[in-house]
Amino acid sequence: MKARDVIPHSANEIYDRIGRPGQTLALNLFGFRNRRRIAAWTRYLGEVAPTERMPREEHVRLVEERLRGLLIHAVRTVPRYESLTSLLSHLEDPSSDAYALLTEFPVVTKQDVKENLESYLSRDPGPGKIVKTKTSGTTGTPFTTYMHDKTFTDMDALWWRRNVWSGYRNGDWIARLVGEAIVPLSETDPRKPWRVSWVDRRLYLSTWHLTSDNAHAYLDVLEERRPAFIMGYPSSLEILAAFASEAGRTLDWSPRAVWYSSEMMHEHQRELVGRVFGAPIVGLYGCAERVVSASQCEEGRFHLSLVDGFVEGQFDRLPLRQPALVTTLTNRVMPLIRFDLGDVIDVAHDETCPCGRTLPIMRPVVARAGDWLVTPSGRRIAPAGLTLVFKDLPGVRRSQIEQLDERTIVIHLDADEEAIAPASALLEERMGHLVSGEMEIRCVRDTELEMSATGKVQFVVNRMRSNEAPEGAPAKLTK
Template sequence: MNLHLMRIYAASPLRVQQMAILAFGWYWRYRRFGRAFHRLVQEYLERESWSAEQLRAYAEARLREQVLRAWREIPYYRHRFAEHGITETQLERLTLAELPRLPLLDRNVLRTQPKSLLTRTARMFPPRSFYSSGTTGRPARVYFRRLTHQHNMAVREARCFRWAGVSQLDPRAVVGAKTIVPSAEAPPPYWRFNRVEHQLYLSLHHISLKNIPDYVSALNRFQPVVLEGLPSGLYFLARFIREAGLEVHRPKAVITMGEKLEAHMRAEIEAVFGARTWEEYGSVENCVLATECEHGRMHVHLDFGILELIGADGQPVRPGEIGETVVTGLANRDQILIRLRLGDLAAWATEACPCGRNQFPPLADLYGRVCDAMVMPDGRRVAMANVFVGLDEVWEGQLVQQELNKFLLLVVPTAKYSERCREVLGERMRRLFGSGVRYEIRVVNEIPLGPGGKKRGIVCLLPPELTGPIHTSCDLRDEQMS
């Protein structure tokens, strides 16, 4: 939702907001669960019975289609491939084993030149664009059409929700970061209902001990089959429900996405909601999906996207060794992403998974980027608050919580930076944290590196006695309202 529509939504009464959610729900149902969705779900389900050799052959065929499309329609790739001595004939015979011969794609290209990766048709008729969550302070812009979106939803349906014994079409509740409740100081309700998709959307930004009865009341009335959302939001929700001594409806499954699910979070969520938690790893770039099986292993679905793990020398790591995640998307035929560096870390398993689905390679472990959650004076916890997303005036940014109600915004500007950008940042801060929030916007040349040499989009400097165990590990998945 753009800034102008958000202002109209924020100024509207609750009844009008619900009507807007209804209209929004119709659009998202059409985009995500249209005619192709059901066909694609069946195709992903059928490929579960394939052998590893059949699946590799399928992935290689899709890979050759993508690299040849990139060569023929995208000047950026043709130039990069030529620089590395790669010919069209070689691409026509490319195998998965030979994929590391192709050049890596840095995320800076996706951040600064996203349209340079579009195919010929997509340049003439650009698809809808989305932003990554930008947990490192620099969101990337991704383009994809309805069919790609339905591919994403279909593989998640077949390999995540169905593995958990549920469906995305079941009544579900989502704990998400979209600002459906426009003001930090707004009274309840802290949820909105998307009747079209039977979805209860719970605001991540208003979870606190004081507000928790409204959340519990909504969950108990709606009684979702599935509870999904960001692990940090689900964790805070569960923790406050336990502290308040309230009874809450038990869903059939809890599915987490958008951040690394830490062990202490899983334990709290499962204890309070009385349901098994299933973890999902992916990204808004639609290049990779890994989901948890009943034995707790994460499996990579290479018929949707190819995952490589490379070492510091750029070569594939051996099973058990930690490597950087590099992904190649097979579903998006508008913006081709070949060997994109996501920047996360993972390790391949050293032994087969007891579930038997080893045609989908299992991971030994998965590490996301490090970010912090923030604590508000009223007790709310805020883990996903990227105030910089969608601003062309900001090259990268970092939000630092110095005190309970005091923040520092570090901004690395682009040539487009202006006073308007400062006004937009101020408006977003007040909407997220309340009209009394204190903040300083400081223009800097670069964002300092954090632990491990990584940049963080959110930093909390509060002492441990105020924060508690709330730190999370974030990946780049862009949690979407629908």
């Protein structure tokens, strides 16, 4: 199959060699592509807008109809599902229950798809250019998903919808603090650790060059350019906010909202980022496989997008499974069905949102299933609970908890030398209390926390769990 990467690697190498004026030009040219994409996203969001406020019974019918079409397509054209041809006559009967028929399909793991990729690809995906996306590999080896270019764009639109919900208007400036290496990594101390694209109004800030020495340069450019929004990984936003807070600097600019994605925003991060930037913090849930997504509305609830994929248990038609099983409603190239994403997704059936949208509400407990600590007595401690331990620790920029074995936790602290001793004393006491004295807790100074290829820091790393599962396999979870 011919498929192109969404961003070819060779482009990055050329980019690094052309210097700041060349890089600025490249980003501005790229800006034209972004403008076309935003126009396409806006069109798609217009098409799906009626689903935002449909009565819920209509949601159930709409999803069932798409699910039926997708399952028929899979049985007919995807080798993995050939053995299910006996289901075809049932699926084609419009009075049959497509949700019940879905459960006749096998649960699919990432490992299985990787080992048998060809058998998961449709022989007749329909017309259109095919692209592939890869997961970053934070929790294992990268996973590749193939899809039509149109599907990719539409799924991007659903991520963009979060921005629209929080007040984005055409022409607004956006500051970005994500993993893009827009300033070459070979420049160890750039005077201007950012690039500007006027075409699509982006201020690209480098996440890779943030130090206590140049944090002021970042804050200066934000005050000077006054973007309407700032987006970033929670850990990147946290580190910039921590520098501002440590320097006692009050910004004379606030964005309309702070956008985050890719990681959970922990409570201690939210408190700091909210205080420094003085704006609402709005999240997004998505996956590189582009099967399901959710956006946070102005009332703070996460709404599933509905039209991209189906989470088993999102309506009360099927039980909720953990980690969630998801089925695409859109990808006809590589239709992932009952796919074990490795994420915990909890849906609140009985809640309604004051924003008026009827889209299913997802409770914000999303975390990689492998990211918890396990105590010797078998308690599992979720990262969300651990964040409390890190509240009000002076001088600590970022932190990471690593469970080495059954009885040992190492806490890595990105902080100045003099902040380590007082922070360690507090952490060892609080953390010891949380694990009921069952474990040894050590704090170490570590200014270079383990990052994934996209520059994200994982808050909790459990070496025991990553040892027990083969690389790339979803963490096992039993209920």
